Amino acid sequence: MEDKKKLPLEGLRVIDASTVLAGPMLATYLGDFGAEVIKVEHPAGDPLRNAGSHKDGESLEWKLVSRNKKPITLNFSTPKGQELFHQLAETADIVITNFRPQTLAKWNITYESLAKNNPGLILVKVSGFGEDGPYKERPGFGTLAEAMSGFAQVNGFPDRGPVLPSFALADYATAMMGAYATMVAVYERDHSEDGKGQSIDLPIYEALMGMLGNQVMEYDQLGVIPGRKGNRTGWTAPRNLYETQDGKWLAISGTSPAIVERIFKAIGREELLADPKFATNQARLQHADELEAIIADWMKQFPQEEILERFIRFEATIAPVYNVKEIMEDPHFIHRNNIVEVPDAHFGKVKMLNAAPKLSRTPGEIRHAGLELGSSNEAVYEELGLTPAEIEELRNGGII
Structure with missing residues (x-):
């Protein structure tokens, strides 16, 4: 029998004392790769337990975000x-x-107080607006960041108003940036002479603002304020979603001259390469309406599957627009084990997206879905030296 491979972050202990999504997902990403994550909740439970879709009174969102964690109450x-x-x-x-x-100051939870007896500690402080500045005390959620970062302003179609994402984009962006920043701090601590940790100031708006491309330089140098472009970009053309004869949708993107040439060949319009309106990327951007209409008209003449086969034959970039059912049935995703079935205390097993990205020697692993409130209280508090009687007293007193 093959020995179980060691996960890359085994030995790293994380205390997830955050709520809802951005901070908890940061911890989740670390836990996927082997960090021991102790999830600290108020005795009433994290608000995430009441969020999203439920089955038999259990939050499916909780089961996803709190996977691989040890829940305690405090x-x-x-x-x-x-x-x-x-x-x-x-x-x-x-x-x-x-x-x-x-709030942290009121609870005496500061970097100085926490690091007093643990100088190697890294404290990640997720917030809406950061640790300083005129907005520092404002409550902030991902929705506000999606508005103030500039995302909503550029999302949607030109003839309509700004559009917020239908999922927690800013929170997930913050979680990914936070996981990266945390491991940078861990590396620095472990390779510094004094082994000291540090605090990380992680406002949600900064994480999302950093993903919106070059809008600052474009405004600084060109005076351009980006607007809504629908499914297009200001980078390349063609780039859009197209409806097919059978009412399905396809995405294409002509990001390089070679790919554009293949797209034109795939739709039987190779002569467009010699047309000055479409010969270069800048020309195609200037005549994007005309080009998109040519491609859209062609797409409407054929069913999705036939178009896919033709584009693949010409090695032109194309992809179908999937719903989640189609995602779970796709043979490529199945082959790569992108969706896994993991143990769950209530439903036996549940399916969720696998840990990503894949490391060749030490890939991540989802060991279990989110657990019951306080299910790790005894194990964690006994490790701190508390007796079962003391733990029960804390529970009766509303401390845990």
Whole structure:
């Protein structure tokens, strides 16, 4: 029998003291690759347990976001709860919070207090607007970041108003940037002479703002304020979604001259390469309406499957617009094990997206879905030296 491979972040302890999504997903990404993640919740439970779709009274969102974690309960607003949290932080490499600065200060949860007996600690502070500046005390969620970062302004169609994403884009962007920043800090700590940690100021708006391309330089140098372009970009043409004869949709993108040549050949319009209106990318952008109409008219003459086969034969870039059912049935995704079935305390097993990206020697792994409230209380608090009787007393007193 083959020995179980060691996960790359085994030995790293993370205290996830954040709520809802951005901070918790940051911890989730670390947990997928082997970090021990202790999920700290108020005794009433994280609001995420009441969010999203439910089955038999159980939040499916919780099961996804809290996978691979050890849930414990703790009331920060009490002196005893703060004392226990500091003891827990002494055992950790990383602590993640997402409360406003004034709230953390009220609870005596600061980098200085947490690192006093654990100088190697890395504290990640997720917030709406950051640790300083005129907005620092404002409550902030991903929706606000999606508005203020410039995303909503450029998302949608020119003849309509700004559009927010239908999923938690800013939170997931923050989680990914936060996981990256956390591992940068871990690397720096482990390779520094003094082994000291540091705090990470991670406002949600900065994470999403950094993903919106070159809008700052374009405004600075050209005075351009980007507008809504629908399914197009200001980079390349053609780039759009096209409806097929059978009412399905396809996406194509002509990101390089060679790909554009293949697209024109695939639609039987190779002569467009010699047309000055379509010979270069800048020319195609200037005549995008005409070019998109040519491609759209051609797409409407054939069913999706026939178009896919033709584009693949010409090695032109194309992809179908999928719904989740089609995602789960796609042979490529199945072959790559992109969706896995994992153990779940309530439903036996549930399917979710697998850990990504894939590391060749030490890939990530989803060991279980999100667990019951406080299900790791005994194990974690006994490790801190508490007896079963003391744990029960804390529970009765509303501390845990």
